[in-house]
Amino acid sequence: MKFPCRIDKFVSHINELPRSKVKILIKKGEVTINGIVTKKSDVQISANDLIEVSGKQLKYLGKRYFMLNKPQGYVCANHDELHPTVFDLLNEPNLKDFHVAGRLDIDTTGLVLITNDGDWSHQITSPKKQKFKTYLVETKEIITEESLENLRQGVALHNEKQLTRPAQAEAIDKYALRLSICEGKYHQVKRMLAAVENHVVELHREKISDITLDANLAQGEYRPLTQQEVDIINAK
The missing domain is CATH 3.30.2350.10 (Pseudouridine synthase)
Structure with a gap:
């Protein structure tokens, strides 16, 4: 995964969810970036941003x-x-x-x-x-x-x-x-x-x-x- 990237793409990638379901979570206010709720699916994030979905932190594990x-x-x-x-x-x-x-x-x-x-x-x-x-x-x-x-x-x-x-x-x-x-x-x-x-x-x-x-x-x-x-x- 290359950064910066869209928030919906990141969440979809980490949680292995369809992008359509991720967008629903975002509209419901379930996704935060550095503690701030976002309701826009196209927001760009960096590798250093703290992303949480329903209070659970998502981590990009990088190259393995x-x-x-x-x-x-x-x-x-x-x-x-x-x-x-x-x-x-x-x-x-x-x-x-x-x-x-x-x-x-x-x-x-x-x-x-x-x-x-x-x-x-x-x-x-x-x-x-x-x-x-x-x-x-x-x-x-x-x-x-x-x-x-x-x-x-x-x-x-x-x-x-x-x-x-x-x-x-x-x-x-x-x-x-x-x-x-x-x-x-x-x-x-x-x-x-x-x-x-x-x-x-x-x-x-x-x-x-x-x-x-x-x-x-x-x-x-x-x-x-x-x-x-x-x-x-x-x-x-």
């Missing part, structure tokens, strides 16, 4: 940032008619303004960042910003040194003209590798493994830039980012 350990079966969307979404796992107010900074497929687990700060999330999702996302990949076939080197150099994806950007790839064991990429193409990790004649069995995101999934978060749990974690994205 969360880390979620995503389970399988959840989609990274605000709404979905067929599947639960990652937002169903968050018990927070005013989630309609939030979005996922770097989506995961429904069957992929791990680190998801959720925010209402568009500029911050752009730093993560834009390929130009070179923010690496790190995945733990379990595969159907044995990981060969040749396939690792191909992933590091860039591979040709199906229906793509350009090679993928150079990745960081290291084998963990015969059927697992750690892969870091700085792009976000559709099903990219799965397509990259297919390009080296392998198949992804399980996929888990461990890290975005230098933000690592909190080991204390069980699947489906979340927490706010620390200021240090927020600053990591802005600093690079």
